[in-house]
Amino acid sequence: MKILSAEQLSEADKVTINKQNITSEELMERAATLVFNEINNRLQGAPIPIKIFCGIGNNGGDGLVVARHLIQHGYHVTVYVVNYTDKRSDDFLANYEKLKNITNDWPKLIKDKGGFPEINIGDFVIDAIFGIGLNRPIEGWVADLVKMINESQAFTLSVDMPSGLFADKTPGRNTAIIEANYTLSFQSPKLVFFLPETMDYVGDLQVLDIGLDREFIGKAESGIYLIEKQEAISMYKPRTNNSHKGDYGNVLIAGGSYGKIGSVLLTATAALRTGSGLCTINIPKCGYDIVQTGLPEAMVITDNENEALSSFPGNFNPDVVCFGMGAGTSSKTMEFFNDFLNTFKKPVLIDADGINLLSKNKELLRLIPENSVLTPHPGELKGLIGEWKDDFHKIKLVKDFSKKYKVIVLIKGAHTFTVEGDNLYINNSGNPGMATAGSGDVLSGIITSLMGQNYESVNAAVLGVYLHGLSGDIAASEIGYESVLAGDIAKNTGKAIRSLFNREVKELRNN
Numbered sequence: 001m002k003i004l005s006a007e008q009l010s011e012a013d014k015v016t017i018n019k020q021n022i023t024s025e026e027l028m029e030r031a032a033t034l035v036f037n038e039i040n041n042r043l044q045g046a047p048i049p050i051k052i053f054c055g056i057g058n059n060g061g062d063g064l065v066v067a068r069h070l071i072q073h074g075y076h077v078t079v080y081v082v083n084y085t086d087k088r089s090d091d092f093l094a095n096y097e098k099l100k101n102i103t104n105d106w107p108k109l110i111k112d113k114g115g116f117p118e119i120n121i122g123d124f125v126i127d128a129i130f131g132i133g134l135n136r137p138i139e140g141w142v143a144d145l146v147k148m149i150n151e152s153q154a155f156t157l158s159v160d161m162p163s164g165l166f167a168d169k170t171p172g173r174n175t176a177i178i179e180a181n182y183t184l185s186f187q188s189p190k191l192v193f194f195l196p197e198t199m200d201y202v203g204d205l206q207v208l209d210i211g212l213d214r215e216f217i218g219k220a221e222s223g224i225y226l227i228e229k230q231e232a233i234s235m236y237k238p239r240t241n242n243s244h245k246g247d248y249g250n251v252l253i254a255g256g257s258y259g260k261i262g263s264v265l266l267t268a269t270a271a272l273r274t275g276s277g278l279c280t281i282n283i284p285k286c287g288y289d290i291v292q293t294g295l296p297e298a299m300v301i302t303d304n305e306n307e308a309l310s311s312f313p314g315n316f317n318p319d320v321v322c323f324g325m326g327a328g329t330s331s332k333t334m335e336f337f338n339d340f341l342n343t344f345k346k347p348v349l350i351d352a353d354g355i356n357l358l359s360k361n362k363e364l365l366r367l368i369p370e371n372s373v374l375t376p377h378p379g380e381l382k383g384l385i386g387e388w389k390d391d392f393h394k395i396k397l398v399k400d401f402s403k404k405y406k407v408i409v410l411i412k413g414a415h416t417f418t419v420e421g422d423n424l425y426i427n428n429s430g431n432p433g434m435a436t437a438g439s440g441d442v443l444s445g446i447i448t449s450l451m452g453q454n455y456e457s458v459n460a461a462v463l464g465v466y467l468h469g470l471s472g473d474i475a476a477s478e479i480g481y482e483s484v485l486a487g488d489i490a491k492n493t494g495k496a497i498r499s500l501f502n503r504e505v506k507e508l509r510n511n
């Protein structure tokens, strides 16, 4: 799904009104009625106190429409107009009149702290104070009201966006922002919903298709995409019956050092579980027995050194090489890396200590083959691009880096971003159980495997991150967040792929 900016959404609003020959009030009615439907489906007529806080712009107008429908359906509703100015929007005013016509219980105007109502933990709060029109931080008594709503701990549902969040930039420190439990957002999720600094304000997210003009959305240049099941399916390449292991890639996984051989095993397991035809592991001698015992399906090339890699096996020509996990950053391994980058010219995947070695010797960056994938965790990323001021600055630095070296870079997090030049792919699978040792090693194996199976590097990264998250979701649903081991994520990649097509084991047997 494409993620649009606030500016694009406002433009889409205008185009839609024009092309569908409707009024903006009708579009508001359509959008807010969908919000009402969602609430009604969940509350099923429950007689709980509903307190709706409406701003005076169109977000507030949405709140008034929702209020009207809830009242007409017999809910216990109190409407508050957060009257921070008298510059009310036309559609707000139209809906204000409509609301007055159906109830004697007119909206209560809040003009200062004296007008704050009591909010109890059992109330259901609807936040329709600000949406995409917010253009400066919330201040004064409105900020106090936002804090009071947050402190009440009442279940809070935000319309379009939690009030106080900007769609396309970082809020300042300590600004007032609604901490929503649930956000019903119109047409397109907003970029800030997925960033580490702002995602917690959103709660559970649902995007409502309010029927904005498809052609406009299709053509809008956003460069930001949310990756979900549909996108994963469109990237997946099915196997053909008439194929053999040579068709699915020969991958080389190089890494490991004394005490960290397990990392390579995890990566190689993930690569094979994601479908690699052949997998060779390049490790220092000390890992030989461990790897051959742990993963008999893989072949092994040992280094001359016992405890760390020191020279790249140049007489071997795999389809793709993945380097770095558990490798350490000794001078011997730096020699290996140098040797490797001077020898191997197809796209590679560089992870963990491979990234650390790049940070130690930035001259090597120029040697990385075009379309390679770099998978740093946040600490490793800092080594590559330096400190960032906020999430948007981080994205800019990574885009610049990606363009300069023509590589694909991951920004790992609860929503991992894959950055290719100016394009951002935001992953929407995965769960907190995946914050566990070795999880990144598994991800590298999955992506490397897809690269070896002839996926374009960017697709390998985007689909790989998605499948990694989905495998983690399957593992967590079976054994719980706390118990997920990296190996469980690797083990479930097959189920993850199968689940894209909703296939159960039985169905597969019949195919």
Ligand SMILES: NC(=O)C1=CN([C@@H]2O[C@H](COP(=O)(O)OP(=O)(O)OC[C@H]3O[C@@H](n4cnc5c(N)ncnc54)[C@H](OP(=O)(O)O)[C@@H]3O)[C@@H](O)[C@H]2O)[C@@H](O)CC1
Residues within 6 Å of the ligand: 009, 010, 012, 013, 027, 028, 031, 055, 056, 057, 058, 059, 060, 061, 062, 084, 087, 089, 129, 130, 131, 132, 133, 134, 135, 136, 137, 138, 139, 159, 160, 161, 186, 210, 212
């Ligand atoms: N896109 C679509 O297709 C559809 C969009 N719809 C809805 O419209 C919403 C956007 O509505 P909107 O543009 O009226 O903006 P909104 O967020 O209500 O507030 C703007 C007002 O706040 C003011 N203001 C700003 N910052 C402030 C501050 N810190 N402190 C105080 N004031 C501040 C600003 O005035 P200013 O003072 O800057 O002149 C302005 O008066 C959108 O989120 C969605 O809910 C749907 O109805 C239908 C389809």
Ligand SMILES: [K+]
Residues within 6 Å of the ligand: 059, 127, 128, 129, 130, 131, 158, 159, 160, 161, 162, 163
């Ligand atoms: K809102």
